[in-house]
Amino acid sequence: MRDSEYDRAGRGRRRRFDDDEPRHLKHLPKVSEPSDVDGPETGDRWSTWDLSQAGERGPQPYPDWVVTELAAVDTELGIVKTGKEADVFLVRRGVPDTDRQCLLAAKRYRSTEHRMFHRDVGYLEGRRVRESRTNRAMAKRTGFGREMIAGQWAAAEFAALYRLWEVGVQLGVRVVPYPVQILGTELLLEFLGTADGEAAPRLAQLRPDGAELTDLWHQAVEALVVLARCGLAHGDLSPYNILVDDGRLVLIDLPQVVDVVSNPHGARIVNRDVRNVATWFAARGLAGIDADELTRELLREAGIR
Known part of the structure; x- marks a missing residue:
C-alpha cells in the first residue's frame, strides 16, 4: 500500500x-523581488x-x-x-x-x-x-x-x-x-541558540534527571510566578513551547496569553498550564508536585484568590 x-x-x-x-x-528558496535602487x-x-x-x-x-x-x-x-x-x-x-x-x-x-x-x-x-x-x-x-x-x-x-x-x-x-x-x-x-544559528532545544526534546530535572522544575515555577504577578496565564503552555537556552528555561509562543483577572476562564487556564508542565516533570520521575496547590499559589500572586 x-x-x-x-x-x-x-x-x-x-x-x-x-x-x-x-x-x-x-533554507527556503528566495523569492525574486523587483530591484530597489535604494536597497x-x-x-x-x-x-x-x-x-x-x-x-x-x-x-x-x-x-x-x-x-x-x-x-x-x-x-x-x-x-x-x-x-x-x-x-x-x-x-x-x-x-x-x-x-x-x-x-x-x-x-x-x-x-x-x-x-x-x-x-x-x-x-x-x-x-x-x-x-x-x-x-x-x-x-x-x-x-x-x-x-x-x-x-x-x-x-x-x-x-x-x-x-x-x-x-x-x-x-x-x-x-x-x-x-x-x-x-x-x-x-x-x-534569538535563543548558538552563535552559528542552532536553535536552543525545546524542553520536550531533553531527558533531564536528578539535579538538572529539579532545577528546571524550579525555573518553571519561577516563570509561572512571573506570569502570575503580571496577571497573566500563558494560555497554551507545554514542554513544546519552553526552550532551554544554555541551562536557562525560557517561555516562548505567547500570542494566546490570557489576562486571568478579566477573562472568566482565567483560573481554569492557569490550572491547565500548570498541569501540562507538571505532568511532563512527574513523568520523568520528579516527585512531590502538587499542581492544585501551585495553581492556588499562582492565583494568589495574581490577586484573584
Missing part, C-alpha cells in the same frame, strides 16, 4: 504536534529599527547586543520553525564591514487565508476594542472581524513579552526572550 493510501485509510499514527521542530536551519548593497533589507515607533520597541535600557544603528542591514538566513499561526525565521542584523551584529528570531504571522488560529474564543474573552462595530465583527467572525482578531495576536504577544521582561528584570530572572521590536505582524525577538 502506498503512503498516501495508508494515510487515507486512517491507520497511520498522527503526530500530536504539527509544527516542525528543527535543530538546524532549513542595501548586501543583505535583504535595511534594518527596520527606525520604522517602529517608541512603543513598538523593546523595554529600555536596550541590551548592548541589540543593533540600533540605522546603517544596519537585515539578512535572512533561513527558517527556524513553522507553526499554525506564524513562522519563525533567523535574521542577522548587522552594520556592514564591522563586527557589530546580532541574530534575531523574526516571527511572522501568516496572511489571513493561511492562519489556523484554534480555540480562540476562550482566549479572546477580556480583549476588547473601543469600537462596538469592531467588537461585533470579531464576535461574528466576519472577514473584517477575523482580520482584526489576527492582528491582535502579534500585538498581544509583544505586549506580554514586554511586560514579562520588565518584571523579570525587577525580580532578577529572565523568563522570556527580549522583544526587540514589532512592525505590523512581524515580531523581532532575541
